[in-house]
Amino acid sequence: MVLNNIEDLLEKYENGETTLKEEQQLKHYFSQETLEPHLEMYKPMFTYFLGNQQEQFTKDLPLKTTRTFNYKWISVAAVAVLMLGFYLKEPIVASYEEYAYGTFNKPEKALDEVTKSLAMISSHFNKGTSTVNYLSEVKKGTATLDYLNEIENTTSIIFKN
Structure with missing residues (x-):
């Protein structure tokens, strides 16, 4: 049974x-x-x-705690930004009024701004052209290949006759 x-x-x-x-x-x-x-x-x-x-696991497992975000620091940063904004308000407004109509009261200042802008454009253009300098080497290589083309033409003339 x-x-x-x-x-x-x-x-x-x-x-x-x-x-x-x-x-x-x-x-x-x-x-x-x-x-x-x-x-x-x-x-x-x-x-x-x-x-x-009967087996038992005896090692300790460290449990990670989740990080809590401290919102106090956000309020401190917001207050710092506001204070900085109030402190710098006057110089920003004055410079904005200067550019408000796209003209300058002093021609020397306008010339300085134009030269700064052109210098910046020139530096960016020079960076771009420096990366394309290898094309001159390619041009030299193709010129060498043209000589080989002339040699081929002359050998074809010789062997045709």
Whole structure:
């Protein structure tokens, strides 16, 4: 009777239909020394499960805490920006009025602004042209190839006759 019960439990176990109590019965049965010969093949599996059930993890796992965002610093930064804006308000407004109509009251100042703008454009243009300098080397190489083309023309004239 016990053997039929164990075989039924094994069939349920293989189908994934056993309860924990039934699995404990199977583990207890296969922990015995003497087993039926046709059930010997299940013994290593269930003894492994028994041994594995006794294992415990003993290392400490450090748990990371989530960082909380400190909103106080946002208010401090906002106050600093506002104070800086109030402090620098006058010079900004004065310089804006100077450029409001696109003209300058003093021609010397206008000349300085134009020279600054042209110097900036010139520096950017020079950076762009410096990266294209290798094209002159390519031109020299193609000139050399033109000499080879002339040699080919002369050899074709020689061998045609």
